[in-house]
Amino acid sequence: MGIKEMFPPLGEIEEERLLLGSKAATLNALAAKGFHIPPGFVVTAEAFERGGPGLTEALNEAADRTGHGPFAVRSSAAAEDLPGASYAGLYETFLNVTRDDLHDGIRRCLASAAQDRVAAYQSTLSTAAQSAPAMAVLIQQMVQPLAAGVAFTANPLTGNRHETIVTAVPGIGETLVAGDDIGEEWTVRGEDAVCNRSADTLNAAQALEVAGLARSVELQAGAPQDIEWAIDAAGVLFLLQARPMTALPEAVDWVAPGKGLWSRNFRLGEWLPDPMTPLFEDWLLPRIESGFLDGMQADAHVRVPFRYASVNGWYYNAPPVPSLRVLAGVILESRGRAPWFLFNALFRVSHNPAAAHRAVLGDLELEWRNELLPAYRRLVRKAEQDIDSATRNGLIELVDTICKQAGVYLWSLAIVGGSAWKMESALARFWQKHLSGPLHGTAPGETGYQALLRGLSVTTPGHAPHAVYSLDWYHPTAGEATPENHGQDARPAPGMAEALSAQRIDAEATARKALMDQPRVLAQFNSLLGVAQHYAVLREEQAHDLSLGWPVLRRCARRLGEQLVAAQVIDDPADIHFLTLEEASSPSPRHRPPVVSRRRTWQQQRRLDAPLTLGEPARIVGDPIARAVEAARTSHDLPEGAIVGHPASTGRVTGPVRVMHGPEDFDSFLEGEVLVAKATAPAWTPLFARAAAIITDGGTLAAHASLVAREFGIPAVVGTGDATRRLRTGQRVTVDGGAGIVVPVQIPSSRPPVT
Template sequence: MITAARGLGERVVSGQAVGDEWLVRDSEPVCRRSVESAIDADQARAIAQVARRVEAHFGAPQDIEWAIEGGQLHLLQARPVTALPEPVDWTPPSPGYWMRSFRLGEWLPEPMTPLFQDWLLERIEEGYLVGMRRTAGATVPWRHAAINGWYYTAAPSLSAIPFTLLRAVLQSRGRVVPFLLNALVRVNSRPEAADRAVLRGLARAWGEELLPRYRRLIEDGERQIEVATPSELAELVDAAGRTAGEYLWSLAIVGGSAWKMEGCLAKFLRQHVPTEVYGSVQNLLLGLPGVETEVSAHAVQSVDWYWPTAGELGWRQHDVDVRERQQRLVAEREAAEAACRQALAAQPALLARFETLLEVAQRYAVLREEQARWFTLGWPLLRRCALRLGEIPRANGAIGGVEDVFFLTYAELSGHMPVQEIARRRRADWERCRRLVAPLTIGKAPLLERSLAGVVEAVRTGGQPPEGVIVGQPASPGRATGPVRIVRAPEDF
């Protein structure tokens, strides 16, 4: 595995750059992530050869640092690798650029359990397409797959895109064209125009129709669940899962526009305002009114229904003065806004553009948080349905405990088959997959994904970090779950 970046290696170590990623097997280099095009295949092959020679010399795998100057490869240092991932094959089911943390993958930080993958995931994906058809007039199905238990998704293959787009245009009678133009393209350069043309209407539909409908469905389900038959429980899961899928589509398009708008604002600031004036574009999004700070009972660490909700875990807000912290964040934001306005005061046109970009970015930042907050509204009900369905095979002796239900498939829920050993083996396999270091992407990014990566790069904090700030990337893989609180200064402890 090779990570490469232009310039000094400090950019990667400090976290300022992600870097390209190459995998070399049997002298065949494959680029798995191309952000900077720092090296080519021949250079990756040469680096791998050096790594193998160093490993042979020391008699153990080594983590090496290297540099290329004037076409010459230099070995800088080598140290033993302290932890190696299990050898597994991450080949996707079909060619393309597969992403782990995109769409629903953002909500799945662990491998999927069998019942989620076989049942709830498919209902969510169905609802996602329903939402797409309602707003865009057509569907463009994204592929999804479990690779070593982990959720991955990919856009339609390059060869299928022309036919897919043509079908979408015909299916929607042209509606999909302005939708795609505004939701995917114009939002990156003229977000206020995309807001007026498409996004504002979608946001209104979410607040006035989709969210109230989702709430009514869950409230009705809560009243029925204790007396529901197994078939009625299954119908509740299907309905809640599909509605959550519709909601996810709205969140992806409306809430997902927020980071594109932030990227547009960040690019503007980098062009016209010195970084030391405002620090980071994130400083302009702190303490916005309308953002809830309390942890809701339906909050989850994963949308895989195996995991308990915040209400079940008894999570509570940390014992800190939330109001005082909010006031401090508001003051920081207002100071950053004032500094930017002062820096642009002599250029009225640029100042007006700043105000436009700031307003739309702040409005959608709040909208994104609000949409994300209510996405998992149905998860307490979904978990209760699954656990109640698990009582059937447990009563029949088919499984040992109710929570073993998450390691069954939908067809096995009847409880008439002896599946206790099957559930045990699947749980053990799931635990093994949890220990794997799943790559964020598999395959080479097409042009669209590379352009989106540029938007992400624009939002990164520029310039030197303040004195005393610790920056960097973890040296070894690891994972932790639980409530998170951002610490910005010693007084936040």
């Protein structure tokens, strides 16, 4: 047999797949199809063992035909890189092997099949995978890359088959494959490449080229693929490996659950930055929504249910579908009060806030201070006394009662405190019409109307133990998660507060001076400014105590969970959050709910990029989120990799990113970092005193992040959609809160660019 027949080059090998191993067989087939793969050959275990005196000569001649070296010596087992058995990282790979060391490299690679870690992994696999024949060794000319990495033809986190994820590092890609480097990341959708994490490794054209290579491999294989690739100094792209993607989650669809525009940003959505756990969705959510309607009934004399739904576990809501029939029903049911009430609370507040305050909102504020909040506090104190002696039915009744009261409170927060952003919008329009010209170029003019809302004194106490990261009671309250912060002041430091107050007072004086010759306009300004400042403070006061009952609710859940553990229904008290209400209230020892699979589904849903809106907006109202983002896109020349959202708090700052997922990350947050989160709630407030800027996936002008960032005088961009995925901890960004834009800072590279 001739040398070429003994070790034919990749693309010409006719051995069976079982002898070549999966890796070599795949690359051999792709090379035969014309894919650009580093030249090489395969040595089977049988050939190596029986090669005899001619083996070294045959290896040398095959190596000479392959290239000038050095070489990569890589394992290729029959059971490797299969959908049910990846064997990732178990066998040895040797890089930059000289021709003189080829024989020893092959021997060591074959010997790695006998390692203990391989046997341990094999024991977890199917019988077919365990009984596969010995592996072969793939020898290839080394590519000396300027950049290398991996690419997935489906999003490995979400299962989205329309996205290709490209990850890159400078040089050899082993640090990425081994998990020592997270690398630069691109998401490619069609012909659109977006850099999620930038490290100045690839440009958009190169990301598209890598994605195109990966999709071509997928087309040949007929299934989503995970490839390794490299680009050499000449700019040539090589395919180094291809295998089926394993453990790929099922792709999900984001379909609106009904007509109109559905949002996960408004009402309860702001307080639910994660998908809902099953028990919260089945029990607490309906009770809170019912309490919300109780509050509406008390004030507007009507119940108009807002539509809400779970889409892939995420909370979405939409206003009622308008119709003459619904309107007539509202008028009749409320005996005429509802139209007058809603006119003031929803429409007039945006155009004449002072009049809305006099007509409706002022009385509702007094009702909240004198009746609603004291009643909520009394209810919680009573529950704290009763919880330890309560039966299962008693615990359920406590949960129902507290949630209904929280829903009534939420109604007051939505109508009263929720007026803050409508009044702010009115103030912004006034500024644009009467003050943006006269104050252009001055310090208040550069800051804009938001200077008028900074440095306001909020009368709530410091960081509260009942503050929450999420209203879903699965998550611990601030008192549980960060007990050391109980006494910490959740307000700007005295020096900062004084500076912000001085800036606000200066802006007020400058605005009044500019309007001095227009007494009627000046009077309008003073009236508008007064209510806007008052409700900006009031909103945070109200939001502070929405979750007043959550420590008690968490204790109730714990007690119920312990009872279910004793009844052998679940294994851990925390498992109760993955039951339905019926399973929790009427347990059966003969039926053990599928807690493990539900928890796994919830964890997968947490990794999804849930859209901020679903469905089609009404023509008259439109989509406010899309409008704000589009305005930022069209009014600025966006650099590559820019992230666009709502301009929530003015200012411009550059600093390092810290991506935060919840209270468990709070201790890692450092002074001067840019806080990046899905959303923020009162439990996050102490971090604002240390943050240089705020960026969130969700949120609007009415969101906690927007209001508190302005109080602290730091830039904020909210409603970005996916900043937590596109940014990485340590990455430097410039946050322009006035424009609603986040721009990654490109650090000059000491290595030559990939061309």
